[in-house]
Amino acid sequence: MLDDGGSVWHAYYFWAGFSVICAFFGVMLTVYVGPGAMGSGVPEVMGLLNGVRYPKALDVATLFVKIIGVELAVLSNLAVGKEGPLVHIGAIIGAMSPYIPMDCFSPFRNDSDKRTFIAAGCSAGISAAFGAPIGGALFSYEISKPNTFWSFSMLWRVFFTSAMSTLTLGLLSELHQGIPLTLNSAAVLKFGEISYFDTPMFDAVIAIGMGIICGVLGAFFIYMYAALGAIRKKKIDTPFKKIAEVIFFSFISTSLFYWLSAACPICYPIN
């Protein structure tokens, strides 16, 4: 594959260029239009639900940059996911919904009801991402440390929001696939059919081992993330350095994925 007359290189140039351009626009939007949209947004929502007032995370510019920027970030081959920002998008829409200029919404314009709306929006985002309304409601329950403001009557409201979000997404995605009103596919992320079989007891041991490995890797990630965050705070302080950093990472990721895939000689069809 590596020696067919330079067409591999042409594809590489095109792909790397496309990724770098997407990364450039994404980081320009984030740096100059909505700096509150940086990162995944889950920590911001967590803080908002627990009583931190952070208005930068809830304005229109942040919503706009979040929606456009996450697409550009995923397109630019950075090792990032698109599910975290859905939480933030949902939370912003939830926080904005009491301010619809109609009379019947005016009783909701207080702090506690606004937090209810934020929690509902964040659970709607999760359930739209994974097609999991119960998971979305539980996620919202978990990140708003429930002793602060969570009330029992909120749980079914939040769950209802998640269910409506999943239903809407399912209807729209079926419309997109050309099979309307069948209610079979309702998630951005689907794993396809999985064949189940009996699990012996020995699998529990493997599961414990996997859990330990993943926990160690996660702890190492948190440690490295904190250390790198401190370095980033010190060294990368001007907008130019931020832009250059994102473009650098986009280029590195694209090159690694491309050349490792090209160097791997085996190819399997996906279902």
Place this chain on the structure above:
Amino acid sequence: MNSEGAVIRALMNDKIEDTLLNVLQFTAVWYVLFITTQGVTVPAGLFLPGMIIGSGLGFCIHGVMGIINPN
């Protein structure tokens, strides 16, 4: 190289065999990029990279178990 959902779907595919080292390499590359990329100035989530790394690790453990006990 594919979109993330497709990667996980491909890892769950039954037909893939003999690619233990490749998947290990893939997971390691994703993990290093995941660590270094988080915190850059773009909107970026960390659910899916975590899921990809986890599914890659699970695939590797499946392969190792297959080597230890071929039945």
